[in-house]
Amino acid sequence: MTPKISLYLTLSGYFALLILLIVWHGFIFPAEKQHWLILAFIITPLLFPLSGLLKEKPYTYAWTSFVILLYFMHGIVEAWANDNERIFAIIEVYLSVQVYIGAIYYARLQGRALKNKK
Numbered sequence: 368m369t370p371k372i373s374l375y376l377t378l379s380g381y382f383a384l385l386i387l388l389i390v391w392h393g394f395i396f397p398a399e400k401q402h403w404l405i406l407a408f409i410i411t412p413l414l415f416p417l418s419g420l421l422k423e424k425p426y427t428y429a430w431t432s433f434v435i436l437l438y439f440m441h442g443i444v445e446a447w448a449n450d451n452e453r454i455f456a457i458i459e460v461y462l463s464v465q466v467y468i469g470a471i472y473y474a475r476l477q478g479r480a481l482k483n484k485k
Contacts, residue, residue, distance in 0.1 A: 370476040374423060377431075377469030381420060384438060384462040385413055391455045412437060425481065429474035432467050439463040 392398075393406045412434055419427025442459035445452055 368472050368476070370473055370480060373469045373472035373476060375469075377428065377466055377473055378420060380462045380465035380469060381413075381431075384459065384466060385410070387455065387458055387462060388413070388438075391452070391459075395455070396452055409441075423477070425474045425477045428470040428477070432470040432474070435463050435466045435470065439467070 388409055389406065392409055393402065398405045416427050416431040416434060420431065438459060442456045442463060445456035446460065449456070
């Protein structure tokens with residue numbers, strides 16, 4: 368796998384996960400009261416690494432792999448607990464695994480490439 372492939376894998380999964388969460392919790396299954404507050408609470412951790420991801424910083428990709436585990440756990444719990452939302456939860460698990468794998472490989476490969484340049 369090249370750094371560019373892992374970069375595209377990470378970014379496509381990241382933005383797909385962001386869109387999924389907005390559509391899922393904002394429009395399809397909003398909470399009865401204050402659903403925009405709940406949506407903001409779910410989306411906010413995902414927005415922290417956005418700048419570093421777009422600037423292709425390996426360090427950001429490395430710690431994004433830890434942040435994305437929150438969404439993996441959320442997807443597993445939702446898939447287990449809610450029959451009505453199970454398909455969205457399974458998609459969330461898939462996308463979080465995609466981002467995790469892409470971010471780990473990008474941090475590793477790009478970090479090595481930058482180290483060899485010096």
